[in-house]
Amino acid sequence: MTTEKRADSGRSIEIGEEAILKISKEVAIKFIEMGRITPATFDESFKNIHNTIRNTVGKE
Structure with a gap:
């Protein structure tokens, strides 16, 4: 599973492909x-x- 780290207000958030698929499904x-x-x-x-x-989420 690939992940993306993104800084937002000093925080690092990891967004994986599985999470993107789950959000899309919802x-x-x-x-x-x-x-x-x-x-x-x-x-x-x-x-x-x-x-x-x-x-x-920046995963172009």
């Missing part, structure tokens, strides 16, 4: 519950969610 589940993601749009939507989270 966001996708919430969108499904709200009706924003359907089976037809899941593939593209999940990729967008996952890429956005990866970019946010």
